[in-house]
Amino acid sequence: MEMEKKKKSAWALLNPLEWIQAAFALLAAVFAPLLRWLGLLTPPSTDGFEDLTEADVDDAKQLAEEQEAAVDAITQQMSPAEVVRAYARADAAGRAEMDLRALDLAQQDWLLGLSEEDLSMLGMSTTSACARSLEAKEVRPAYPKAAAETEAPEILSTPSAEEIEQMKRDFVSARFRELFHAPGIPNTDPRFVPATVH
Secondary structure, three states: OOOOOOOOOHHHHHOHHHHHHHHHHHHHHHHHHHHHHHOOOOOOOOOOOOOOOHHHHHHHHHHHHHHHHHHHHHHHHOOHHHHHHHHHHOOHHHHHHOOOOOOOHHHHHHHHOOOHHHHHHHHHOOHHHHHHHHHHOOOOOOOOOOOOOOOOOOOOOOOOHHHHHHHHHHHHHHHHHHHOOOOOOOOOOOOOOOOOOO
16 A cells, blocks of 8 residues: 655755755665666565566466357357347457457447347346347347246135134134143143143
8 A cells, every 4th residue: 555645845855854855765775676686786676576487478378368268169150149148248358358250340339239128128038039139239128938837726725614713623623622631641742731720
C-alpha cells in the first residue's frame, strides 16, 4: 500500500531541516547508481517473489497455448446462433474476451450495439430464437417451455358419511385403549388423561 505524500506548505521551505533532507535526497539520487554498481548498496528486497525456473515458464506457456487452442476449437464448432447466445449469457469480462469470428461484421456490429436488457432477453432465449434474432438483426426472444411435472398430482376426494363415521369410531376406540389398559400395565403414552381422578 503506497503512502500518499503530504503537501508541504510554504512555511516548510524556511525550515533548515527540510534543506538538509533535500540535500541528502539529491546526493542519494546522484550517487545511488554508482554505489549500486560497485556493490556497496544492498540489493532490493525480493520477498514475495517466486523462485521460478525456465522449465516453470515453459510449462506455463505450454498450458496457456493448450487452453487457447481448446477455446479456439470450441468456438470454431459453435454456430453463429450459439455464439450470440453464449455472448448474451456471459458477464462483461467474458464478453470482452469472447471470439466473434463466427459472425460477419454486420452481425458483430448488431450484437455489440445491443443493450444490457436485450442481451439478458437473448441469454434466456433458445438457440433457434437467437438464430432468428441474428438473421433479422432485432431481438426476437422465445423462451423454452417449462418442463412438465413428472409426478401425477394427488387427487383429493371428499369422504362419504360412512367413512366419516368409521374415522370417528377409530378415534374413540384408540383413545379408549389409551385410557384403560389391562390391569398392571402402565400407560406409556398418556396424551389423553382424564381431567378428574377418583
